[in-house]
Amino acid sequence: MAERCGIVGIGQTKHDSKRLDVSMVGLVREAALRALEDAELTWKDIDAVVIGKAPDLFEGVMMPELYLADALGGAYKPMLRVHTAGSVGGSTGIVAASLVEAGVHDRVLAVAFEKQSESNAMWALSIAMPFSVATVAGAGGFFAPLIRGYMRRSGAPEDTGIRVAVKDRLNALKNPYAHLHMEDISFDLVAASPMLWDPVRYLETCPSSDGACAMVFASEKLAEQTQTPPAWVHATAMRSEPTMFSGRDQVMPQASLDNAKALYKQAGITNPRKEIDCAEMYVPFSWFEPMWCEGMLFAEPNEGWKMTYEGATALDGDLPVNMSGGVLSSNPIGASGLLRFAEAALQVRGQAGEHQVDGARKALGHAYGGGSQYFSTWIVSSDKP
């Protein structure tokens, strides 16, 4: 990268099943204002706006970036829309960081959102339509067989997924912005919840949320001027692969492994498990925690479940995962990737409140989407690259 890029402002909405108190513009605005406030900046300080969200079909608004421009101070400024399915939030952060790293702009606002209550992603992911599979099953119906494949291949104990679901909901209790605050969460409660997409139980899946996330990126000189030290972007990576081809390993896609290798190489990381202090990863179904622990090379193939089982991924473990409560606790789809990236940045800035990992200096933000085929990741740190 040519220029260094720092994250100087982070904001998110309270995520909820129905944010009936705000319109779509009101929702994105809430996150963006909080990011500006955190950065001690105003709309006029922003050079360009990058907006990310999942398919337009989700809310039925074509090209929402045009309609949202006024609310985001975007009039007369460069404005870009990003879309890479469920990984879009992550890609939005990467595009914004790239604009600064490339020296194109000095300050960029990235905003990602979904107002799931205005439509129904389950339907949008289920209907027969071009570029999509007619599963009549939603995302869970698509991913359940992959999870079953992982369970068989790894021989992981059957309650691994339940343990992840409990851990993430306990973490969410420490995050005031999380959608789900389940005071009564327990192993038995998850185990007894209905089998929705066998082998995935209801409480092992993510909720449908309304929510938005925003971040302000600044060039080195401007980033150094902020009161709260910035989170420095050390590395970003994106990889993708087709949904279907013969010999494709859908449980552990090559694109995930290639992405991880590229990311660590750029960040100068040789032992990710040891060098990364905490990781916020895209886990919409509980079993994806052990799967992505392998996909991000924290564990050997088929051994990711041991990290969950041994408590390594707990908030007080040696590599905490999903400190915020993760996608399992809040899922405004388009924003979910950026929320992961934002949590990584909050951690290294020491702004994570009750879910802060002590002494976190280097963190991973991770998102994936489509049929386990789009990957976006970054490494951020309190130290300059």
Place this chain on the structure above:
Amino acid sequence: MSELPPITYTLEYPYTRTTGPVVGAFLTALRDGRILGSRCGDRVICPPLEFDPDTAEPVAQDLVEVGPGGTVKSWTWIAEPTRKHPFQQPFAFALIVLDGADTALSHAVKARGIDAMSTGMRVRAQWREERASAVTDVYFVPEADAVDTYVPPGEGEVELTEHLISLDFKEAIHPFRERFARGLIAGKFIGQKSPVSGKVYIPSKGYDPLARVAMTEADDVELPPVGIVAGYTVITPVQYYGQKETEPYIRASILLDGADQPLGQQDIKNIPHDEFRSGMRLRAVFRPESERKIVEMDNRWGSTGGVIDHWEPTGEPDAPPEKYLEHLF
């Protein structure tokens, strides 16, 4: 052989919109016979926006009444309306600057003919008898045609609106897909074998996705109606719009013997869920020939639901995992 039905789709879903304070007030007033604009600095913007495009600050919360008369700034004639247009007779879409407003509202003008339209002409809002708290509660006519009617106020504030949005479209089907579909109707599974990798795809997309070479009719191969369960899930249906299933059902991917890519999302039907498992060998049972129809076929995935009635166990021993673990879907 009879023609395949055209490949058509209808995307349809009821969406909602949380209006927020400004648009909610606008729609409430519109229902009650008044048009409101928002004040942004020295300007009045109609339709109103929540945030001032110049400063990004919230607009003043007290909206101001504009119209019901206005001036046409530009227009276009719709000679052949579609079923979704506001009128089923020829009409105009126009940019109308309402009296008291500084920006134009894009709306429909019901004029007697194209000759009745001109830039700079005066128009006036008319309210529909049936109102739905939507921008279509109103339409415009040339000033001379206007009739003032009493608009009885509705109840409550508009905070949430509902919209059934639908889209119809057609797609030309790829030649291979047509042969695949005709094969299904004849009770056969037609795939394609890559001339480069030797991998057998069903349904094929007409090219080898890894070698990126086109495949032709010469690469077509017939596969037996027998295969193994590569992966599956039992789905407990959630009753979202368009869901037809009410009881738990299986969706399985089935790797036909000789194929390198499974048929995804197969409906299993007659096998008890607790007996179903990966590795199980199954045979496709086709519907009677007269009842076979191609539904939901497209150029990417291909559906077999209108052709295969169900899958039945062959009774052979299960296949070992290494035969199917790389073929989940």
